[in-house]
Each structure stands twice: as C-alpha cells, then as structure tokens.
Amino acid sequence: MTEPREEARLRFSEDRHVFVQLAQEIAQRIRVLSIDARLDCTVTHRAKDVGSFVKKAVIRGLTDPWNEIYDKAGVRIVVRHSGDLATAETLIRENFQVLWSSLDESPKEDDEDRLRYPRIHFQIKLYQPTNPDPTQPHKGYDCEVQLRTAASDLWASMSHKLLYKPSSGLPKDVRRSLYGLLALVEVYDREVQRAMDIIGESSDHFLNTVIDQCERIYYTFCTNAYNSELTRESVAVVLSTMNVDQQARYPEMLEEFAKRERYRLSEIYDRYGSTSEAYKNGLFVLLGQPESIAIFERLTGHSMLLEHAWQARLPEGLLEELQRVA
Structure with a gap:
C-alpha cells in the first residue's frame, strides 16, 4: 500500500x-x-x-x-x-x-x-x-x-522566510527584534486609518471618491500609470454636468455602466489603449487615463452637456478622440 x-x-x-x-x-x-x-x-x-x-x-x-x-x-x-x-x-x-x-x-x-x-x-x-x-x-x-x-503583508512576507522556517536558526534576540517590528505595523495601520478619517472629512473627498472608482474600473482593463492632475481636472468637468443628487449616486452609476458596457470598453482599450500603436504615437491620450471611464459614461446619453462643460476648461481635441471611438 x-x-x-x-x-x-x-x-x-x-x-x-x-x-x-x-x-x-x-x-x-x-x-x-x-x-x-x-x-x-x-x-x-x-x-x-x-x-x-x-x-x-x-x-x-x-x-x-x-x-x-x-x-x-x-x-x-x-x-x-x-x-x-x-x-x-x-x-x-x-x-x-x-x-x-x-x-x-x-x-x-x-x-x-x-x-x-x-x-x-x-x-x-x-x-x-x-x-x-x-x-x-x-x-x-x-x-x-x-x-x-499593506503593513502586515510586508511584515508577514519577511517573517515567513526568517521566523517560520526551521532552517533559519535565528538567535532569540534577533527573533525578538523582528517580532518587535509588529509594533510599527500596529502604529502604521492606526495612523493610516486616522489619516483616512481626516481625508473623509475634507472638501474634495467626493472628487477623490469618484477618481478612486474610475481608477478601480480602469485597472481591470489597463495597467499603465497616468497623469493625476489631468485626471482631477477631467473628473471635475464630468461632475459639473450633474446635479447634486446625480453626483451623490455617480460612483454607483459608474459601476453599473462598467458592468453593462464591459465588453465594448474592453474592445476600445485593447484596440486604442496604452498598449496600442496609436496611443504610442500620441493619439487617444485620455485612453491612458482612468477618467476615460467617466467620460465614456457621459458620452452615452449626456454628450452635449459634457461637450459644453469641456470646451470651457480643457482641449477639445482630447474629448473628440474619445467621441470617435465611443
């Protein structure tokens, strides 16, 4: 046997x-x-x-x-x-x-x-x-x-090799020092949470919330870094096309839009996004930006409002490129 x-x-x-x-x-x-x-x-x-x-x-x-x-x-x-x-x-x-x-x-x-x-x-x-x-x-x-x-993951990744492997044979004082780093993990997590609570009370918290939602959705299609200043300006323009009630619901609206249009969005980013030759040649700049998710949402049923708001604050050519592929 x-x-x-x-x-x-x-x-x-x-x-x-x-x-x-x-x-x-x-x-x-x-x-x-x-x-x-x-x-x-x-x-x-x-x-x-x-x-x-x-x-x-x-x-x-x-x-x-x-x-x-x-x-x-x-x-x-x-x-x-x-x-x-x-x-x-x-x-x-x-x-x-x-x-x-x-x-x-x-x-x-x-x-x-x-x-x-x-x-x-x-x-x-x-x-x-x-x-x-x-x-x-x-x-x-x-x-x-x-x-x-994030903090506990950093500590755990280190400890997995140094503390929990019998072949490591670390002296007790070294092991104690490594365990002592857990105090920093606790402090780090507590202070980050405190900072997040303060951020939640800031005047531009809602803008940040919408940007975070755009980013989360965008990174299911693309992997590139982006221009955060352009993102903030673009999302502010998008939000200016809505009333207060619509703005409050906008993160959920983006979720629904992404679910409904996932196949179409995937095709657009695959064909014209940051890994495409067109993008590398300087075209479709906004397809390398997470706010493109919100822009596509607005172009679906609210294009005239977006065009009017965009013309006053940002180059029209950026928006026109997305209109061509939307």
Whole structure:
C-alpha cells in the first residue's frame, strides 16, 4: 500500500493544474467584486508547488496531507489599511461559500502587553449549481484566502522566510527584534486609518471618491500609470454636468455602466489603449487615463452637456478622440 504522504504527493502532482485554475478564478472574481464594493486592494494568487506541499507535510508530521493541507490553492487580498478589513470580509462572506474562518485581527482584552501578527484567513469554495459541470473540476475544491493590510503583508512576507522556517536558526534576540517590528505595523495601520478619517472629512473627498472608482474600473482593463492632475481636472468637468443628487449616486452609476458596457470598453482599450500603436504615437491620450471611464459614461446619453462643460476648461481635441471611438 502506498504511504499516505507519497500518495498525496502523487495526487497533487497530477491535480495541481486544477488548483491553479481555482486560484485564478477566485482571484479574478474578487478583483471584479472589489469594484462594486469600492475596495482598494491588491489580489494575488498561487497554487502551492509540489515541493512546498511535501515539505509542509514532512515538517508538520502530517498523517493525511491531502486533507490536512488547506492552502493547496491560495489567494491573498491586501488592503490599504485596517479600516478596509471589514469591507473585504463582507465581500468574501457574501459571494463565496465559507467553510471556516480564522479571524485574529485585534488583540484580546488580556493581550495588551503582547505583539502578534494579525491573521485573517478564510477557507472558501465557489458556489456550485445542483448539477456540477464535470469539465470544471476545480469548482469542487476549496481555497485559502488570506486578508492583510499593506503593513502586515510586508511584515508577514519577511517573517515567513526568517521566523517560520526551521532552517533559519535565528538567535532569540534577533527573533525578538523582528517580532518587535509588529509594533510599527500596529502604529502604521492606526495612523493610516486616522489619516483616512481626516481625508473623509475634507472638501474634495467626493472628487477623490469618484477618481478612486474610475481608477478601480480602469485597472481591470489597463495597467499603465497616468497623469493625476489631468485626471482631477477631467473628473471635475464630468461632475459639473450633474446635479447634486446625480453626483451623490455617480460612483454607483459608474459601476453599473462598467458592468453593462464591459465588453465594448474592453474592445476600445485593447484596440486604442496604452498598449496600442496609436496611443504610442500620441493619439487617444485620455485612453491612458482612468477618467476615460467617466467620460465614456457621459458620452452615452449626456454628450452635449459634457461637450459644453469641456470646451470651457480643457482641449477639445482630447474629448473628440474619445467621441470617435465611443
């Protein structure tokens, strides 16, 4: 009879591509869902390599590695600060089947004198129809999702190699120093959250909110950097075409527009966007800008209002280029 560890190694070697597919699909779904949730995050994914799978089984002395190793497929969500953790958690719980979770994002009442790495993990599955599709076996497996702030992700990436690898053999004083960095993680997250609260009370907060929404949607089509000053000016022009009630709803309107027109927008950015020859030759400048999402939305049913507002503040040629491809 094949030893359980060897049996698990052979099975994972054969099925690893299924976990690659699972991690890819879950990560992409989270990226799209984050737009609706207005969640600024980075989503990465991976399937565990066979060597790491076996090493984990050996180091931990697992007797049933296939069922005891939960991170064969893994997705990581990194949010800007601790204030976004609750939004990310809601996104996971409302859109996936959560098998179990480990939420350890804040110290317990009697742990105020201890430094700890905040762990927030979910074990999830994709929701399946009553009759599963046999051509999509990845949907029958589960995936680990890790949720971190940017600061805790930086610390965890370091500690994974230096603190949790038995081969590192660090002296106790060095290990203690590395754990001491957790205090900076806590301070960083707290101060960023405080800054975000202040920003939320600023006079141009709504302009920033719309820009953030444009950026989130734009980065599902493109990957280039952009001119932020032009973005602020352009979005201000777009907002001037609406009344107060419309402005308040505009982030949601952009979400709805992007969902409805995703195929058409994808074609436009693929053909004329920042990776195209036309763009590299100086044409379609606004297709290299996130505000192009809002401009396309206005050109669909509100073009005359936009043209009038645009002429008073920005070069007409920029808008005319988008009108030609809209």
